[in-house]
Amino acid sequence: MAMNNLPALDDVSQITSMHKQTIDQFSGITEEREEIRTTAHALIAALFYIEILDVNQLSPKSKRVKGQLMCRLEPKYQVNVFEVFLLKKYTFKINEMEYKIPAEVMDTLRGGDVFRMEFEVILSRSEELSISLQFPSSTDGLVGLAECGHPISRCPVPYDELGHNEVYIEGTTEHNSQAPSYGRTYV
Numbered sequence: 001m002a003m004n005n006l007p008a009l010d011d012v013s014q015i016t017s018m019h020k021q022t023i024d025q026f027s028g029i030t031e032e033r034e035e036i037r038t039t040a041h042a043l044i045a046a047l048f049y050i051e052i053l054d055v056n057q058l059s060p061k062s063k064r065v066k067g068q069l070m071c072r073l074e075p076k077y078q079v080n081v082f083e084v085f086l087l088k089k090y091t092f093k094i095n096e097m098e099y100k101i102p103a104e105v106m107d108t109l110r111g112g113d114v115f116r117m118e119f120e121v122i123l124s125r126s127e128e129l130s131i132s133l134q135f136p137s138s139t140d141g142l143v144g145l146a147e148c149g150h151p152i153s154r155c156p157v158p159y160d161e162l163g164h165n166e167v168y169i170e171g172t173t174e175h176n177s178q179a180p181s182y183g184r185t186y187v
Contacts, residue, residue, distance in 0.1 A: 131156075
């Protein structure tokens with residue numbers, strides 16, 4: 001039975017056959033499977049954004065940037081997402097430095113607060129602020145799924161856009177309206 005010739009919804013005799021066909025269809029490296037995976041990862045990474053809390057000009061050619069990563073999901077859904085992230089060891093990469101998601105985030109989320117992960121970087125004029133969500137290699141036994149990363153919303157941020165004490169909030173929602181009135185939010 002081909003995948004496009006599906007049995008009737010109540011034909012339980014085909015469950016074993018459909019299970020085998022599904023495994024056969026998606027177990028190898030296929031262009032379609034990789035495209036679906038890439039799209040799914042990009043959508044997951046787009047759930048995150050940054051809020052710039054402070055920018056200090058260190059010299060004419062460098063800035064210290066303090067900020068926090070945030071998640072645009074409603075708080076009640078963040079618990080489930082981060083359980084998976086911690087289990088599968090997802091990380092964030094900020095300008096080539098890997099940051100683990102702290103396990104304490106679960107206590108914060110279960111307490112009703114939202115995800116916030118602070119960071120601080122020093123950038124030279126030739127750099128941009130680059131943040132990506134890193135997806136580990138597959139742990140489901142399927143071949144061909146190597147580690148990869150996708151940029152979070154509005155990243156990378158060019159050096160010249162990282163100004164001091166500017167307010168720029170795009171797409172503000174109820175759960176991120178608690179943001180301080182200073183800084184710059186990239187959503």
